[in-house]
Amino acid sequence: MAQERVLIIGGRIDNVRKAVEQGLAVVCLQQPGQFTPQHAELVDAALLVDFSDWSVVKPLVSAAHKVYGFTRVVTTGEAGVEVAGRINDLLGLKGVSYEVARRLRDKLAMREHLARVGAATVPAAEVTGPESLEAFGAAHGYPFVVKPVDGIASLGVQLVKGPEQVAGAWERIGELRGSDHAFARYFPLDRFIAEGYIDGPEFSVEAFTFEGRHLVVAVTEKLTHGNFVEAGHVIPARIDRATERRLELAVAEFLDAVGLTHGPSHTELRLSPAGPRVIESHNRPGGDRIRDLVEAAYGFDMEAYTVAHPCAGLPAPGERPPLLRAAATRFLSAEPGRVVRVSGVEEARGLDGVQDVELSVSAGDVVKDLASSWDRIGQVIAVGADADAALAACEAAAAAVVVVTGAEAEPTGPEPGR
Template identity: 40%
Template sequence: MRPRILLLGGTEAGVRKAAECGLDVVNIDKPALFEPAARAYCVQTHLVDYQDIGLVTALARTLHAHRPFRRVVSQTEAGPLVAGHLTTVLGLTGTGAATARLLHDKAALRALLNERGIGPVPFRVGGSPSMLRAFAERHGALVVKPTMGSGSLGVRKVHTPEQVPEAWAWLDAFGVGEFMVEKLLTGTEISVESFSVAGHHTVLAVSRKDNGGGVVALGHVLPAPLPPGCAAEVEDMVRRMLDAVGLVDGPAHTELILTADGPRVVESHPRCAGGRIAELVELVHGFDMERLTCQLALPGGVPALDPVTRGAAAVRFLTPPPGRVRAVEGLAAARQAEGVVRAEVGVDPGGQVEPLRWSEDRSGYVVARAEDAATAERRARSAAALIRVHTEPLPIEPTATMQDLLTAADEVLDPFGVALCNE
């Protein structure tokens, strides 16, 4: 009998990979996000909101009692916290509730890292305008962010104490809710993709992020050009962080900043990376991290992980001016450009380009490869420049709160908090 896994939010590609690994897949997905083509690779499909904790827990218990699961897996941004909860409830191997919660709650992770001396960073939770101003005066600059979430949603940099009133007004208008304040870290931003088996953490890839001075990633390049000796320091910090949170098995996506005082962890997630980084990892290092995650459920486990670098790859995102889309040009030319592996546009004429508030607002991307990182990045930028999304301003500039954006994405930051509110 084939091993069985419970997959939360499975895409067609993800479910297919699990089936190809020799697994029976039970997929629980949100109706609005479900990809119908995924059904062909599942033994069961349940279209319910997996962030409805009471419902998904009862459903998982019933399914597990009928025929046990080997693992609970999720590669979505909203799913790992629930997957950790179900892993603990069902008594399965994998990242459990405590570890998933630590990695979901940025303030809890920062407190733990500071307590363990793993790249300490001054921070506070919540506050007032006077506290923000005092924090900025003491530390020079700060960043405010929700204590939970991803995709740079609700993140804002405050460079001087004089900017505090404007930032406070934005926090209120955007409806950030519970937030944390950290010293603003400056330096090269990188992402580390790792995979853990029985507590042994292997760093598979390190990419460099370009956010153009803002908070939303405009591009990534892999491998990241790092100063001599920096790679070992980064890998050591990531391994110490993963040990501290108790992650034993599976993928982790960790974002860091290379400051003058050494690397500092920004956040980490127990899943494969978004932003096309997982695709870059496969192009350059040959690891399909989604497939590796599925293989954890097999009796033979995961094959030996021996990273090998084959050239470089980069992604560049499309961020046209916000407004109504009049025309899209140049996609065919971009796809034919040198080194381009993939190019996609996510908006059509008549559609709308939103202001760049988080990763979901990007309008497309170009992935390119080359023999070295600089050339791969140049190719991705050049091909992306060939794509022109023509927009016209809307009569009334759209405004939205953070909750509006989450609702449109069918996501809540803390499904356990919602469950408590509904009791």
């Protein structure tokens, strides 16, 4: 029997390695600058183009399909979900359609769809000028949130607390709109949405859908800064089973409403006084290495299932795997400025429970204001007998890492950096 072949879009080298380990052959659609010698050793073929340009991808993928006959298209990254949907539609392959992928990527389209089908949601409208912000506040009250329709990493998210903040919010939109940030090719900041603010503790639900059946693998508790940028995550969330069940049911209803029938999902929501309300969702595994936390806590490899299921080595579980231990991550930060000295990384790595310490800056680099997730300078991952123990190990490791900065960096505008 011929070996099954899969097309993998973007992602880290682990995507390819895990597919190969499950007996699949791989065709890789990757940005030219991100294709490595390790990729070359593992794949049957590589399509090295800017996969954000559908006019280039469409004929290339059509030709590659005739030659290599891949049966599935998969991606673990936000930048690849829409093109994966387009390829599924173009070639008639099983998987998430472009319509569903776009519905999840476009936050306004998601809100409008949820309202249209009668699902739980909050008011939302496109921002077209300061008058539209004033009208939204008058109609739905304050506070409300303003954010990019296609944004990620909390970049450009604002909380408008009252009419006196409308002018400043519109000014900030003007600064952000069309800005040439590091990932503008995939996530342009051109359209903005105003939506009702959801108050309450924040969580994410990591799920995998098998033929329309949504299996919740983990409920993640989120730790955030005051500006919506995430400071850390812990699995399992420190909530009782009844609360956890409410979150699980809300996410299952949401995924049904948006039409997701295959693959991974990462759904962010808050437990408001009116019940769980979805903030946003994605048909890919959670970022910030949440997939690694899920695997450490439950032994479920979300990444492997995304790139290789269905296959003999990855059967569909009937229920959530048992909890093995708790896992957490905390992100590292420092005062804005140029890095003078770094210490404590090896000490942090040697602490009990610590699984990994990443630091992306060294002497001479610039630490920016924490305006988005891209401005964080590293993270620590740790495990423990329970959530408190895992978080305590993270806090100890984060405290051990010292990043000293000097003179404040020159202003750089809205560009998110790394």
